[in-house]
Amino acid sequence: MTDALAPLAGPDIHRRLRGPVRIVGAGLLGASIGLALREQGVDVVLDDVSPAALALAVDYGAGRPPAAGDAPELVVVAVPPDVVATVVERELTAYPDAVVTDVASVKSGPLAALRAAGADVSRYIGSHPMAGRERSGPTAARADLFVGQPWVIAGHDDITYQRAAVVEDLALDLGATVVPMDPESHDLAVAYVSHTPQLVSTLMAARLRDAPDGSLGLAGGGVRDVTRIAASDPGLWVQIIGANATRIRPVLADLRDDLDRVLAALDDPHASGSPRTLAEAIAAGNRGVERLPGKHGTSKRFAQVVVLVDDTPGQIAALLTFIGEIGINLEDMRLEHSPGAQIGIVEVSVVPEQEQRLVERLEERGWRIAAAWA
Amino acid sequence: MTDALAPLAGPDIHRRLRGPVRIVGAGLLGASIGLALREQGVDVVLDDVSPAALALAVDYGAGRPPAAGDAPELVVVAVPPDVVATVVERELTAYPDAVVTDVASVKSGPLAALRAAGADVSRYIGSHPMAGRERSGPTAARADLFVGQPWVIAGHDDITYQRAAVVEDLALDLGATVVPMDPESHDLAVAYVSHTPQLVSTLMAARLRDAPDGSLGLAGGGVRDVTRIAASDPGLWVQIIGANATRIRPVLADLRDDLDRVLAALDDPHASGSPRTLAEAIAAGNRGVERLPGKHGTSKRFAQVVVLVDDTPGQIAALLTFIGEIGINLEDMRLEHSPGAQIGIVEVSVVPEQEQRLVERLEERGWRIAAAWA
Structure with missing residues (x-):
């Protein structure tokens, strides 16, 4: 091996x-x-x-x-x-x-x-x-x-x-x-990219306990992604979070302050200043997520092409085989759920220069493309 | 069409x-x-x-x-x-x-x-x-x-x-x-499964603005998933959240209360009661995420098999082709990033009854399996 x-x-x-x-x-x-x-x-x-x-x-x-x-x-x-x-x-x-x-x-x-x-x-x-x-x-x-x-x-x-x-x-x-x-830099880094996201995912997932039964059927990829890591071992995470509490706490406290501002805006969302508070919060999130490096350690952004497939591994395999055959390198890939449906949505990431050719070749071959953007 | x-x-x-x-x-x-x-x-x-x-x-x-x-x-x-x-x-x-x-x-x-x-x-x-x-x-x-x-x-x-x-x-x-x-049930449902997750993802992503430069290189699938939907249009989301503010606010306020309890525990993580507070928060998240229905609208849990592949679409296609050939239905699939590496990690979800056979057949064919669990 x-x-x-x-x-x-x-x-x-x-x-x-x-x-x-x-x-x-x-x-x-x-x-x-x-x-x-x-x-x-x-x-x-x-x-x-x-x-x-x-x-x-x-x-x-x-x-x-x-x-x-x-x-x-x-x-x-x-x-x-x-x-x-x-x-x-x-x-x-x-x-x-x-x-x-x-x-x-x-x-x-x-x-x-x-x-x-x-x-x-x-x-x-x-x-x-x-x-x-x-x-x-x-x-x-x-x-x-x-x-x-x-x-x-x-x-x-x-x-x-x-x-x-x-x-x-x-x-x-x-x-x-x-x-x-160095140890301090490491611990601060994991507070941002591991421990605080873990707690945030946990806190969001905990709220789903109170959602009315019928609600969960409307759950799409967004809430699933946000809460995926909430399925973690409490025993282990209590120790990890306890051991890094001094570095997680300020990050989480800043998040709480932002959250309080959002809550205040939700009290009267049409009051002067409230829309701006909400827009600034969302724009701040835009900027934060843009800092995450892409695959291979670069910060390059990829173009997305969303393809509809039958819900079978053969279909997804055929799609990827075709993408490989036309010489396009797949940078990332995501399979979306469609609750209740027998259809899958494959979101393929490629370098932006290859997006147009990929879309054209896929459409020539009869693949159904739901969306594409660079 | x-x-x-x-x-x-x-x-x-x-x-x-x-x-x-x-x-x-x-x-x-x-x-x-x-x-x-x-x-x-x-x-x-x-x-x-x-x-x-x-x-x-x-x-x-x-x-x-x-x-x-x-x-x-x-x-x-x-x-x-x-x-x-x-x-x-x-x-x-x-x-x-x-x-x-x-x-x-x-x-x-x-x-x-x-x-x-x-x-x-x-x-x-x-x-x-x-x-x-x-x-x-x-x-x-x-x-x-x-x-x-x-x-x-x-x-x-x-x-x-x-x-x-x-x-x-x-x-x-x-x-x-x-x-x-009905309209009320819908608006409450999307407060839980769409609007609050959107805000939570946004709030976490906004914190990444403050992370030291070197930190982001340690980012794995967890923080990426939690913050993916934070890359959303502020103009549209201000309107959506404003229009549903009365239903989002209580959900987010409950989350803030949970967050305050976690913050209090982080102040002195080894004090009597703190580990229990943290463990209960994480366990509550476990229960919440378990409520999300699986694919096809069921609440069935799937077994996961994690396979290492070269970072080419041909490899992933070959894997899925093989899974299809041995008659195993893919329930979900995720491609994990490996920053800096030329290797991909494909996490495949199948019904638990098929996990063992899938692992055996993959290993027979020389696929490298990083993990498998039901």
């Missing part, structure tokens, strides 16, 4: 981990890292406070149980956020020759706690693979979970380049894209 | 509109209705306060300009929300034998205004096709904009079944699914 992935991950010129690698925590992330390293022949030592979880992950092939005399090159701490610092400190002590990293979603807290405890942070560097799934536990683990995803390496001044490179090697071995970012 | 669509729209046993149909407002909806009716041979009279917009829509084939002696069977008012009632009243007076409908996003206000003005509402019934696009104007019009979408018919006690049926005919002629719903 590694060889098959190499062309996708770019020229593979980094030093590969030799191992052994010790992984503490046999959940989704820990077991996925173990599976991927095992496929590359690395000796992986797994550990977990739960003997059952450990046995399961070992059965899955994610590594072997610890043995006396284990001398890991790298320790990966993949435990819940609230015990990361404690476990990292213990591992630094237990394996004085190892570099130790963790893979938790928040990075400043563990480093600060380790410094406060007098731990040897010259061998610790936190990291954060931007990968996860709605499912958790070792049975959800996949060796290719990290392929093509950003993996933040949260550098600090007390670790040498050589030692930090061991964690970069791990990310690269697993097919991820290394993103160096 | 009509014949081609007929099998998708189900048995076509309704009475077809004879026309003429008069459409007031040559924007996206008006011109799309005109195009669709013209394709079916119906005489369509277009009108618009803007001679330029009218001329453009006529050039597009959406209908003909008004002429002396026009005697429409049906008048469709497709003008901005704030002038709907005025225009409907004028049309009721001008065409005393016609049934008049409108297609605005809010339904109680126009009916109440017409009653207050003493208009003949025995010939008026509002409607709302749940279709639209990010683009507006006649150049965005498509004859098949409404195919497979819900079209709410907002009935009331002062119009006979026979007259209301003319508007049902319109919806059915255009391939939509008729959803009868």
Whole structure:
């Protein structure tokens, strides 16, 4: 599998981990890292406070149980956020020759706690693979979970380049894209692009509990998109949000202030100033969403072409085959629901220069186009 | 095109509109209705306060300009929300034998205004096709904009079944699914499933303006989904939200109260009660999102299978072709971004009973599966 992935991950010129690698925590992330390293022949030592979880992950092939005399090159701490610092400190002590990293979603807290405890942070560097799934536990683990995803390496001044490179090697071995970012910048970034959106999606979804029964039949792609990530594990998210509360809170408080202005405008939407307040709020949203980079890390905007298809995989496949045959590269794609209907709507994104040709060729071939815009 | 669509729209046993149909407002909806009716041979009279917009829509084939002696069977008012009632009243007076409908996003206000003005509402019934696009104007019009979408018919006690049926005919002629719903229920429904999600997406997107530059590179599918509909037209949405403010406000106010509880918990996330507050908020979101019906109007949950593909339409097409060949029906599909990477992640939804077989067959064929869960 590694060889098959190499062309996708770019020229593979980094030093590969030799191992052994010790992984503490046999959940989704820990077991996925173990599976991927095992496929590359690395000796992986797994550990977990739960003997059952450990046995399961070992059965899955994610590594072997610890043995006396284990001398890991790298320790990966993949435990819940609230015990990361404690476990990292213990591992630094237990394996004085190892570099130790963790893979938790928040990075400043563990480093600060380790410094406060007098731990040897010259061998610790936190990291954060931007990968996860709605499912958790070792049975959800996949060796290719990290392929093509950003993996933040949260550098600090007390670790040498050589030692930090061991964690970069791990990310690269697993097919991820290394993103160096200091812990504070990382935590602020995820407050904006992960944790606050998570809470906002949750708050919107919670309101749907009160919607009259018949209402939900009118739900289209918009509300589905806004609330998709609200289907998340409360236990895990309480820890993540708790660990990054100081950075999420100001973002969410600013949002609340904006919300209060919108509510005031809704009190009397036709009063002088109210339409302007609403228009400014919506325009501010326009500008915010425009900041999100497009695919491949660019901020390029794509043209959209919306095609009607029968609701069968064969139809969608035929559409994509045709797009490929005429040499147009698909930048993104979305399948829209049509409640109650046996028809699908495929929204295809292409570079704007290719929109007109795509529309013409699709129409020549008899595809029904519902809309197209650049 | 009509014949081609007929099998998708189900048995076509309704009475077809004879026309003429008069459409007031040559924007996206008006011109799309005109195009669709013209394709079916119906005489369509277009009108618009803007001679330029009218001329453009006529050039597009959406209908003909008004002429002396026009005697429409049906008048469709497709003008901005704030002038709907005025225009409907004028049309009721001008065409005393016609049934008049409108297609605005809010339904109680126009009916109440017409009653207050003493208009003949025995010939008026509002409607709302749940279709639209990010683009507006006649150049965005498509004859098949409404195919497979819900079209709410907002009935009331002062119009006979026979007259209301003319508007049902319109919806059915255009391939939509008729959803009868009284005006109040409709307006409350769209407050929950359309207008409040729109504002919430807008408020989250507006916060991204303040995110440090490097942050956006960590953006994944979550924040993109939450903020997608924030890229909407401020002018139109100010009117829609203004017209439904009384129903949106309580929903948004409840959300603000929930938000304040979350903010209080974030002040001291490890205080007694805070983790519980956060966990309850996230669990409430879980329950809300579960209420959204799945595709085909059921509330069935689907199993997800996540497949890694090269970033080419040919790969995605090959995947869907294979899924079709092994007889598995695709319920939904999502293409995930991988910023900076040349790899795509396709998330396929199938009925849970088919998940295991799909995974087995995909793996046999060498597809790389990143995750699967029911």
